[in-house]
Amino acid sequence: MNATSSDVAKHAGVSRATVSQVLNGYAERFAPETAAKVFASAAELGYEPSAAGRALRRGSSDFVVALLPHTTFGGNLQDLFEQMTVTLADHGYTLVLRMAGSAASTLDKMIAGMKPAAVFSLTPFTDDERAVLDRRNVLAIDPPSVSQVDYNRAIGRMQGAALVEGGHTRLAYAHLRDERHDPFGFAREEGLREVAREHGLPDVQVVDVSIDLDRASASLGELAVPGVAIACYNDDVAMALLAAARVRGLEVPRDLALIGMDRTDLSRIAVPRLTTIEYDMVAAAGAGTASLLQALGAGAPRPTAAPAVLSLIAGETI
Amino acid sequence: MNATSSDVAKHAGVSRATVSQVLNGYAERFAPETAAKVFASAAELGYEPSAAGRALRRGSSDFVVALLPHTTFGGNLQDLFEQMTVTLADHGYTLVLRMAGSAASTLDKMIAGMKPAAVFSLTPFTDDERAVLDRRNVLAIDPPSVSQVDYNRAIGRMQGAALVEGGHTRLAYAHLRDERHDPFGFAREEGLREVAREHGLPDVQVVDVSIDLDRASASLGELAVPGVAIACYNDDVAMALLAAARVRGLEVPRDLALIGMDRTDLSRIAVPRLTTIEYDMVAAAGAGTASLLQALGAGAPRPTAAPAVLSLIAGETI
DNA sequence: ATGAAAGCGCTAACAC
DNA sequence: GTGTTAGCGCTTTCAT
Numbered sequence: 001m002n003a004t005s006s007d008v009a010k011h012a013g014v015s016r017a018t019v020s021q022v023l024n025g026y027a028e029r030f031a032p033e034t035a036a037k038v039f040a041s042a043a044e045l046g047y048e049p050s051a052a053g054r055a056l057r058r059g060s061s062d063f064v065v066a067l068l069p070h071t072t073f074g075g076n077l078q079d080l081f082e083q084m085t086v087t088l089a090d091h092g093y094t095l096v097l098r099m100a101g102s103a104a105s106t107l108d109k110m111i112a113g114m115k116p117a118a119v120f121s122l123t124p125f126t127d128d129e130r131a132v133l134d135r136r137n138v139l140a141i142d143p144p145s146v147s148q149v150d151y152n153r154a155i156g157r158m159q160g161a162a163l164v165e166g167g168h169t170r171l172a173y174a175h176l177r178d179e180r181h182d183p184f185g186f187a188r189e190e191g192l193r194e195v196a197r198e199h200g201l202p203d204v205q206v207v208d209v210s211i212d213l214d215r216a217s218a219s220l221g222e223l224a225v226p227g228v229a230i231a232c233y234n235d236d237v238a239m240a241l242l243a244a245a246r247v248r249g250l251e252v253p254r255d256l257a258l259i260g261m262d263r264t265d266l267s268r269i270a271v272p273r274l275t276t277i278e279y280d281m282v283a284a285a286g287a288g289t290a291s292l293l294q295a296l297g298a299g300a301p302r303p304t305a306a307p308a309v310l311s312l313i314a315g316e317t318i
Numbered sequence: 319m320n321a322t323s324s325d326v327a328k329h330a331g332v333s334r335a336t337v338s339q340v341l342n343g344y345a346e347r348f349a350p351e352t353a354a355k356v357f358a359s360a361a362e363l364g365y366e367p368s369a370a371g372r373a374l375r376r377g378s379s380d381f382v383v384a385l386l387p388h389t390t391f392g393g394n395l396q397d398l399f400e401q402m403t404v405t406l407a408d409h410g411y412t413l414v415l416r417m418a419g420s421a422a423s424t425l426d427k428m429i430a431g432m433k434p435a436a437v438f439s440l441t442p443f444t445d446d447e448r449a450v451l452d453r454r455n456v457l458a459i460d461p462p463s464v465s466q467v468d469y470n471r472a473i474g475r476m477q478g479a480a481l482v483e484g485g486h487t488r489l490a491y492a493h494l495r496d497e498r499h500d501p502f503g504f505a506r507e508e509g510l511r512e513v514a515r516e517h518g519l520p521d522v523q524v525v526d527v528s529i530d531l532d533r534a535s536a537s538l539g540e541l542a543v544p545g546v547a548i549a550c551y552n553d554d555v556a557m558a559l560l561a562a563a564r565v566r567g568l569e570v571p572r573d574l575a576l577i578g579m580d581r582t583d584l585s586r587i588a589v590p591r592l593t594t595i596e597y598d599m600v601a602a603a604g605a606g607t608a609s610l611l612q613a614l615g616a617g618a619p620r621p622t623a624a625p626a627v628l629s630l631i632a633g634e635t636i
Numbered sequence: 637a638t639g640a641a642a643g644c645g646c647t648a649a650c651a652c
Numbered sequence: 653g654t655g656t657t658a659g660c661g662c663t664t665t666c667a668t
Contacts, residue, residue, distance in 0.1 A: 002454065004645060015655045030653060043509065046453070048430030052379065053645030055370035062431075068396070068415070078386070082417040089424045094431065097415035099400045106407045112320065112366030113380075113412065133366070136320060211583040213591075221665045236584055243587040264531040266554055266584055267637050269561040273531070304379070322661060333639045338663055348637060371661030374644045640667080651656070 003045035012041040024048070051094070060115045064093045064292065067100040067121040067129070069183055080281040093117060093296070104128040111136045121294055123183050141292050151279075151309070156191020158277055158310055159231035159259045164199055166318035168229030168257050171196050173222045174219070174241060175312045176233045177208040185233050188261075192231050209237045216240035217247055226255030229318070235260035235267040235276055242270055242317070258317040267315075275315030283309045330359040341367070369412070378433045381611065382411045385418040385439040385447070387501060398448055398599040404462050407609045411435060411614070422446040429454045438610055440602075441501050469504040469597075469627070470581035474509020476595055476628055477549035477577045481518055484636035486547030486575050489514050490536070492559060494551045495526040503551050506579075510549050527555045534558035535565055544573030547636070552592055553578035553585040560635070576635040585633075593633030601627045 005023075009016045018030065019038055027035040041047075065151060066081060085095045095284035098110065100121065111119065111132060118139040125133065125142050133140040143151070156173070163171055163299045173189040176182040189206065196204050205228070220241060223230070232238040238260030250256050252272060260267055260276035267274040287309075323341075327334045336348065337356055345353040359365075373379035384399065403413045416428065418439065429437065429450060436457040443451065443460050451458040461469065466492070474491075481489055491507040494500040507524065514522050523546070525537045538559060550556035556578035560570060568574050570590060578594035579587055585592040605627075 005647090006645080016645090017647075017656075018654060021654090024647080034653075046430075048427055050374070050433070051431035051643050052370045052373035052433065053660090054647075056368070056374055056644090056662085057646045057648085059660075061370065065414075076636065078417060082419050085417050085420045086336070086424065087429065089420075094428050095416075096383075097417075098413075099396060099403055101396070101400050109366055110412050112364075113369035113372075115368070115370065133455075159477045183501075189384060192613075211586060213587045213589070216587065241586060243589060247589065258353070263324045264559060268529060269534065269558045271531070271565065323663095324661080334661085335639060335641095335663075336637090339638090352637075364640085367662050371644090372663075374660090375662045375664080377644070485663080638668085640665105641668100642664090643668105644662085646660085649657090652654085 001041075003047040005047070005049065006040065007009075007045055008041045008047050011045060012037040014038060026296075032207070055115060060117055061091060062089055062093050063114055063116040064095050065110070065116045065119045066095055066097050067119065067123075068097050069100060069121075069123045077281070080285040083285045084289050086313060087286075091293055091296075100129075103131055108132045108136070111138055114282065117296055118292060120288070122288075139295055141288075141295060151284075152187030153191035153194070153259060154310060155184075155279075156188035156193075156231065157195050158191075158312065159188070159261065160192040160195030162259055162275065162318060163188065163229040163231060163257060163313055164195060164201070166229070166253070166257060168318070169199075169201050170205075170228050171201060172205040172223055172228050172230045173209065174207050174209045174230050174232045174237050176237055177210045177215075182233055188231070209233075209240055211236050211240050213240070213243055217244040220244045220248060220250075220256075225250060227258035230295075231257070232244055232258060232260050235262045235264040235274060238274055238276065238317075239266060239270060242274065253317050260317075263313050270315075270317075272316035275317045276313045278311050278313050280309040282310070321365040323365070323367065325363055326356065326359045326365050329363060330355040332356060337366045373433060378435055380411050381432055381434040382406055382413050383428070383432075383437045384415050385414060385437065385441075385443075386415050387418055387439070387441045395599065398442075398603040400447070401600060401603050402607050408610075409611055418447075422450055426450045426454070429456055435614055436610060438606065440606070457613055459606070459613060468505060470505030471509035471512075472628060473502075473579060473595060473597075474506035474511075474549065475513050476509075476630065478510040478513030478578065480577055480593065480636060481547040481575060481631055482513060482519070483547060484547070484571070484575060486636070487519050488523075488542070488546050489519060490523040490525065490541055490546050490548045492525050492527045492550045492555050494550050494555055495528045495533075500551055506549070506551065527551075527558055529554050529558050531558070531561055531565065535562040538562045538566060538568075538574075543568060547575035548577070549578060550578050553580045553582040553592060556592055556635070557584060557588060558592065560592065570635050581631050588633070588635070590634035593635045594631045596629050596631050598627040598629070 005016050005019045010021045022030060022035050023039040049062045051061060088095045118141055119133055121142045173192050192204055205223055207222050209216050209219045238258050241258055245252050245256050260274050262276040263276045267276050323334050323337045327337045340348060340353050340356040406413045408427060436459055437451055439460045489510060491510050493503045510522055523541055525540050527534050527537045556576050559576055563570050563574050578592050581594045581596040585594050
C-alpha cells in the first residue's frame with residue numbers, strides 16, 4: 001500500500017511525468033491506451049498523490065481551512081460542512097476544520113506550515129485573523145467577501161416583518177446572554193430596528209436571555225408584558241422564553257408573541273408550536289462553496305443573485 | 319514573509335542543516351551564540367517550517383485528524399476540540415477536524431494524501447473507516463483503544479441505577495429514531511438491560527422516538543403508561559417525551575419517569591427540571607489527548623485509572 | 637561544532 | 653506522444 005507515482009509509472013511501463021499528466025487532467029495529450037494503462041495501474045495500486053509532494057512542488061496545498069464559529073455546533077452546521085467537504089473534494093480540495101477560537105498564534109503556525117489554498121469562515125474574520133492571513137498571503141474568504149447581502153440583517157428584518165404582519169406593534173429583541181455564542185446578534189437587532197422604524201413603531205426593547213428557566217423568567221420581567229412581540233436570537237432563546245412564559249402564567253401569543261431562528265429539532269416539540277425561520281444551510285453552503293471555488297479559479301462563475309436561504313416556518317407563537 | 323530555512327540560514331550566517339538542528343531541539347549541540355543567532359533570525363523573519371517539506375522528508379505529517387461524530391453534543395464539543403488543539407500544538411502537532419460522515423472514499427484520499435500522524439475519533443471507527451486506516455497504515459485512536467471502560471454501557475447502567483433508586487421497576491429505553499444520530503444507543507440499552515437483570519426486574523421495553531411532538535406522543539402510546547421509567551438516548555429525546563407527556567395529560571414523574579443524557583442547555587428549561595447525566599468533555603478530552611500523545615511517543619505515560627467523566631444531574635423527572 | 641550532500645514525491649518546462 | 657531534468661523545503665547521516 002501507499003504507492004507512489006514511481007510505482008504507478010513502473011507498473012504501467014511509462015515515466016512518472018506521464019503518470020502525473022494523465023492523472024491531472026491532461027490524459028488527452030496521450031495515446032488512449034497509454035492513458036488507460038495509467039488509470040488502471042493507479043486504481044490497482046490504490047495510488048493517491050502525496051499532498052506533501054504536490055504542495056512542495058506547487059507552492060500551496062490542496063487544503064481549504066474552514067474556521068468554525070464559536071457558536072453552538074448543532075446538526076445544521078454539521079450538514080453544512082459535510083456538504084462542503086464533499087463538493088470541495090470533487091474539485092480536488094480537501095476541507096479541514098479548525099476552531100476559530102484557538103489563539104491566533106497557532107493559526108499563524110498552521111497557515112504558514114500548511115499553506116492552504118484558502119481559508120474560509122462563516123463569520124467575518126477578526127482583525128487578528130485578518131492580519132495573519134494577509135501577512136501569510138493566503139486567499140481569505142469570509143461573508144463580506146462572499147455576498148453583498150447581509151444575511152443577519154435580513155434575518156432581523158424577516159422576524160420583524162412576521163411580527164408586524166401578526167399585528168404586533170411593540171417589538172423587542174432577545175439576545176443570547178453569553179456573547180461568545182452570539183456572533184450575529186447585533187446585525188439582526190439592527191434589521192429588526194429598521195422594520196420598526198419603517199412602520200413607525202416605537203423603538204425596540206432589548207434583553208439578554210440565558211438558557212435557564214429562572215434567568216429567562218427574570219429577563220421576561222424586564223419587558224413590558226403583556227403585549228410585547230419578541231424576535232429571538234435563536235430557537236433556544238425562544239424556547240427558554242416560552243417556558244418562562246408558561247411558568248409566569250402568560251399565554252402565547254396572546255400576552256407575548258415569539259419568533260425564533262434556526263428551526264432546531266427541538267423547536268418542533270414546543271407547545272404551542274414555535275414560529276421560526278429556517279436557514280437553508282445546504283443552499284448557503286452551495287453559494288459559499290461556489291464563490292470559494294471561483295476564487296480558487298476552479299468551478300463555475302459566481303451566481304449573480306444570492307440564493308434564497310431564509311424561509312418562514314409557520315407556528316402558533318405569533 | 320514566508321521565509322524558508324535557507325533564508326534563516328543566510329540571515330544567521332550558518333547552514334540550513336544547522337538551522338534545522340537548532341530549531342528541532344538539538345540546540346545544545348552548538349555553540350550557544352550560534353543557537354542564539356538562529357533563534358533570533360527565525361523570529362525576525364517569522365519563519366515557520368513548511369509542513370510539506372517536513373512531511374516529505376519524514377514520511378508523515380504533523381497533522382492529527384479528529385473525526386467529528388455526526389451528533390449534536392451541545393456546545394461542549396467546541397471546548398473539547400479547542401483544548402485538544404492547544405495541547406497538541408504544544409507538542410508540535412496540528413489538529414484538524416473532519417466530518418466523520420463524509421464518504422469513506424474521501425477519507426481514504428485525505429489519509430493517503432496528508433499522511434497524518436494519527437487519526438482520532440470520539441466514537442468507535444466504523445468498519446469502513448477501520449479498513450481505510452489499516453490499509454493506509456495510520457495510527458488510529460478511538461475510544462476502545464483509549465480505555466477498557468465502555469462508557470456507553472456505563473451510561474446505560476447509570477441511568478438504570480438512577481431509575482431503580484427512584485423506586486421504579488418497569489424500565490424502558492428510548493432510542494432516537496434517526497439512526498444516523500444515534501451511534502451509541504445500543505451499548506447504552508445494553509447497560510440498562512444489565513441493571514434490570516441484576517435487580518430481577520422485567521425486561522426493558524424499547525421505543526424509537528422522533529424529535530416531533532406528534533410522533534413522540536405516538537411513541538409514548540407504545541409503552542404501557544402510566545408506570546414506566548424511561549432512560550433516554552439524549553436530552554432531546556427526553557424533552558420530546560416530556561412535551562408529549564404534557565400533551566397527553568400525564569404527570570411526570572408520577573405517571574412517567576424520565577432520565578436524559580448530555581445535560582444540554584435546553585434541558586435546563588424543562589418543567590419539571592430534567593434529571594440527566596453530564597459527560598465531562600474536558601476530562602474526556604484530557605484523557606484522550608494524553609493517550610494520543612503517548613501513542614505518538616510524546617507526552618506522559620498513560621494514566622492508570624480512567625477519569626470520572628459521568629455525573630448525575632438531579633432533576634424532578636424521576 | 638558545523639557543513640555538504642542526498643533524497644522524500646511531485647509536477648512543469650523542455651527535449652526528443 | 654512521451655521521457656528527462658530540475659527543484660520545491662526539509663532533515664539526516666556523514667565528513668570535516
